[in-house]
Amino acid sequence: MEFNAPAGRNLFDDAKIVGKSTPRIDGPLKVSGTAPYAYERHDVADNQAYGYVIGSAIAKGRIRSMSLDDARRAPGVIAVVAATETDPVGTSDYNNAPLFGGREIAHYHQAIACVVAETFEQARSAAMLIRTDYERDEGAFDLEAAAPDAPLASKAHKQGDFDAAFDAAPVKIDSRFHTADESHAMMEPHATIAAWDGPKLTLWTSNQMVNWAKESMAEILGIDAENVRVDSPYVGGGFGGKLFIRADAVMAALAARAAGRPVKVTLQRPLIPNNTTHRHATIQRIRIAASHDGHISAVAHENWSGNLNGTDGENATAQTPSLYAGPNRLIANYIATLDLPEGNAMRAPGEAPGHLALEVAMDELAEALGMDPIELRVRNEPDSAVPGRPGRTFSDRNLVRCLREGAERFGWDKRSATPGAIREGRYLIGMGVAAGYRGAPTMKSAARVRLQSDGRLIVETDMTDIGTGSYTIIAQTAAETMGIPLERVSVELGDSLYPVAAGSGGQWGAASSTAGVYAACVNLRRAIGEKLGFDGDAATFEGGRIEAGEQSFAICDAGELSADGEISFGEFKKEYNVASYAGHFAEVAVDIYTGETRIRRMLAVCDAGRILNPLSARSQVIGAMVMSAGAALMEELAVDPRFGFFVNHDLAGYEVPVHADIPHQEVIFLETLDPIVSPMKAKGVGELGICGPGAAVANAIYNATGIRVREYPLTLDKYLDRLPEID
Amino acid sequence: MTAPADTRMSVQLTVNGTEHEIELDTRTTLLDTLREHLKLTGTKKGCDHGQCGACTVIVNGERINSCLSLAVQHQGDEVTTIEGLGTPDNLHPMQAAFVKHDGYQCGYCTPGQICSAVSVLEEIRKGVPSHVTDDLTGTMQASNMEMRERMSGNICRCGAYSNIAEAMAEVAEA
Numbered sequence: 079m080e081f082n083a084p085a086g087r088n089l090f091d092d093a094k095i096v097g098k099s100t101p102r103i104d105g106p107l108k109v110s111g112t113a114p115y116a117y118e119r120h121d122v123a124d125n126q127a128y129g130y131v132i133g134s135a136i137a138k139g140r141i142r143s144m145s146l147d148d149a150r151r152a153p154g155v156i157a158v159v160a161a162t163e164t165d166p167v168g169t170s171d172y173n174n175a176p177l178f179g180g181r182e183i184a185h186y187h188q189a190i191a192c193v194v195a196e197t198f199e200q201a202r203s204a205a206m207l208i209r210t211d212y213e214r215d216e217g218a219f220d221l222e223a224a225a226p227d228a229p230l231a232s233k234a235h236k237q238g239d240f241d242a243a244f245d246a247a248p249v250k251i252d253s254r255f256h257t258a259d260e261s262h263a264m265m266e267p268h269a270t271i272a273a274w275d276g277p278k279l280t281l282w283t284s285n286q287m288v289n290w291a292k293e294s295m296a297e298i299l300g301i302d303a304e305n306v307r308v309d310s311p312y313v314g315g316g317f318g319g320k321l322f323i324r325a326d327a328v329m330a331a332l333a334a335r336a337a338g339r340p341v342k343v344t345l346q347r348p349l350i351p352n353n354t355t356h357r358h359a360t361i362q363r364i365r366i367a368a369s370h371d372g373h374i375s376a377v378a379h380e381n382w383s384g385n386l387n388g389t390d391g392e393n394a395t396a397q398t399p400s401l402y403a404g405p406n407r408l409i410a411n412y413i414a415t416l417d418l419p420e421g422n423a424m425r426a427p428g429e430a431p432g433h434l435a436l437e438v439a440m441d442e443l444a445e446a447l448g449m450d451p452i453e454l455r456v457r458n459e460p461d462s463a464v465p466g467r468p469g470r471t472f473s474d475r476n477l478v479r480c481l482r483e484g485a486e487r488f489g490w491d492k493r494s495a496t497p498g499a500i501r502e503g504r505y506l507i508g509m510g511v512a513a514g515y516r517g518a519p520t521m522k523s524a525a526r527v528r529l530q531s532d533g534r535l536i537v538e539t540d541m542t543d544i545g546t547g548s549y550t551i552i553a554q555t556a557a558e559t560m561g562i563p564l565e566r567v568s569v570e571l572g573d574s575l576y577p578v579a580a581g582s583g584g585q586w587g588a589a590s591s592t593a594g595v596y597a598a599c600v601n602l603r604r605a606i607g608e609k610l611g612f613d614g615d616a617a618t619f620e621g622g623r624i625e626a627g628e629q630s631f632a633i634c635d636a637g638e639l640s641a642d643g644e645i646s647f648g649e650f651k652k653e654y655n656v657a658s659y660a661g662h663f664a665e666v667a668v669d670i671y672t673g674e675t676r677i678r679r680m681l682a683v684c685d686a687g688r689i690l691n692p693l694s695a696r697s698q699v700i701g702a703m704v705m706s707a708g709a710a711l712m713e714e715l716a717v718d719p720r721f722g723f724f725v726n727h728d729l730a731g732y733e734v735p736v737h738a739d740i741p742h743q744e745v746i747f748l749e750t751l752d753p754i755v756s757p758m759k760a761k762g763v764g765e766l767g768i769c770g771p772g773a774a775v776a777n778a779i780y781n782a783t784g785i786r787v788r789e790y791p792l793t794l795d796k797y798l799d800r801l802p803e804i805d
Numbered sequence: 806m807t808a809p810a811d812t813r814m815s816v817q818l819t820v821n822g823t824e825h826e827i828e829l830d831t832r833t834t835l836l837d838t839l840r841e842h843l844k845l846t847g848t849k850k851g852c853d854h855g856q857c858g859a860c861t862v863i864v865n866g867e868r869i870n871s872c873l874s875l876a877v878q879h880q881g882d883e884v885t886t887i888e889g890l891g892t893p894d895n896l897h898p899m900q901a902a903f904v905k906h907d908g909y910q911c912g913y914c915t916p917g918q919i920c921s922a923v924s925v926l927e928e929i930r931k932g933v934p935s936h937v938t939d940d941l942t943g944t945m946q947a948s949n950m951e952m953r954e955r956m957s958g959n960i961c962r963c964g965a966y967s968n969i970a971e972a973m974a975e976v977a978e979a
Contacts, residue, residue, distance in 0.1 A: 101905060101907070102904065104912070105903075105904035105909075106893035106894075106904060107893055108909055108912030109896065109900040109903045109904055109912075109915055109916075109919060110847065110887060110891055110896065111846070111886065111887035112847065112892075112893060113912055114846070115849075117850070118840065118846035152807070153810060153811045154811070197830060197833075197841075198841065199830045199832040199833055200830070203832070207807075262962075263962050264911070265849070265851045265857065265859055265911065265913040265914045265960065265963075266851065266911065266913040267850070267851070312911075312912065313911060314849070314911045314912065315913060315962050315963055316911075317962070344850070346853065347851070347853060347856070347857075348854070544911055545909075545910030545912065545963045547910075693907050694907060697907045697910055697963070697965060697968060698910070700964060700968070701910055701963045701964030702964070703964065705962075705964055728856060729851070729852045729854070729856035729857045730856040734962060735964070736957040736958075736959075736960055737953040737954070737957045737959070737961075737966045737969070738950075738953045738956075739966075740953075740964070740966040740967060741967070742949070742967050742970070
């Protein structure tokens, strides 16, 4: 099914199951500990051995020698795969640095060996006996130092005459922000069980994009993709960190080949931040100019980030062309070459740190104008043309409603426009707001639906559920389209033997994969019609029955039938800017004695088209708000600029929000539909939720204290000496 | 350098009501004993360093990070894991409340959260104080802050905290 025109009225507009809050169908498995994650698949292969990965102790250079004999002689050791004895593996389009690079070291904690033993304890113990001699090279590890010479990552986008408009404007701000390197820190470490059967390799792993994993594993190992099977039915969090094959899968495959039996590997937690990917730090300069009445005349957003090989930076300007009006524009992204571990996508890459800067800059502009920050945003709401993408129009956009309804709900009128004016005991109280923008892409997505003779339906697709609720929304979509109760649908995900789905990334998963299941169900309806003698497109499927003109059937009259289907997306979408929008609000209390910030309330009002399952969609949003609060207040991979690694590379040193940090959170979904996105008229929310809340928190801290800190995270050491006098 | 020979020891444990006598490498954590030897994989390994709480189990009535103790320290102990609290068809009230309130997303920290949540309500019932307890002599309340403070050793990177607090409040009030 090609989606090549805006969706008209369809069965989802009268939905009985889609769009209703539905507890997760995989919930009972998850809460009882019976959902199987990658490292736990004792049942899939006999005789599994344990692999333990060793990471490089230098950031750049090469290995002179490794002494492996002691490890090989250690009790229980079956095999040692080491960089000095093994050819480097290939790279795929999905990796910037080789996942196992031979003697050449591209970054700290890059995998250099894997010890395989009968038990985990033996493998770990033997790994400690390996001694590696390195030749260490100097590297570039300091973004601030490298930024001035960094080249443009792509051609700068210029509209009108920014310089002249900025110079001429009566009110303007010019601010520079730093956002930190961040770690996905998903709770399930990267893990894989690998087993060879002749030329065929099976990976039971934890991966967001099953087909990418299959293809890149083939490239990396130089084998035929048809000989690779990837199975990833449960993923213990990813956030972009499991978009790609990582060293656990590569080392497990190499180790299993060396050991001649299945090997299971998990990356030990302290290896993860440096061995795998992270969100790149950014430096951002934002200049905005406006007339006295608040109309923006000029906006410049310049962004610097760094990465290995000087490619693939953090595009923090991503939202700026679309968010606010303004005729004169400059957008530029610079990319420095750094020898830190590989930067790559983390939840809303680009937009998440972009909002931390742009939405604080807007708060500064509002103050410079003496305007309410919501009114400033409303005043600069673009018309249907996308201000920074000439020729494109917005699909469905309701940002102003998000802000207005949020203001009402949050009690924005109680906010003091004057910073530092509200005090409750030892706490300074402040409110902040930010807009949220996140693109809503779709990807082609396929599924198979198999009707059983008892009227049950099995959906098979290589789509993943990384906590996003895919199992449930897919079951809802299939039940709705086939007109059967939800309980009669079972969903099988994550196996590369199934049709290729969109996978989980870029908040495209929900909108795309459900549309793919819908396409398969439409084909099944036609197949049932052919078998029973009616037009499947014209029939009504409802309550387990089929009404086709004068004819009436039970769905199980069709017997066993299977249909594949795929949704693909036509060119017409390219004329549109399809995105999701939010108004984010936060209230904080800053301790006037210690500077400690506590978040007291958070609200997100979201505009994302049809919400397929409000219960799990809300969880996506609150979870993203938590992660954004982390970015604002505490998350930072601290760079050691001498040796080029992230120092706080575990969950004790890399601080993420915990229960005590997060209050009750509210989410409101506007009832909107976007006919441009897909037949579902639904857009993703999982990344929308991380675009803006951190800026709202930062703005609330300013409102509470009158102190503007532009270097994230906003830890108290950065403003303690500027807190107001205690009376 | 050469590796010392492995040392093995027999350990007797009661897990979810079932007695086990297991011959183990003495370096084996309680967590790996459960996951790798007894194949009770509901208890999760998130960090193996006592930093995340995913491995929380209940030992002799108190919650612990099972990655931070060796199995041989638990001779004769009674261990309750997530599998011992309830099954998919017969959920413990806390498990059911997590489903109802969507107190999870990816599900990986969930068994630890639930084992902690059950224990936290028990700690409050017994009057065990915490960092945020104002009145150490009065009747302890399962307030939002009291529960959140006590749950803070269990990280949820998906950020389901607000929903977990609601699930716990429902069970506390039942």
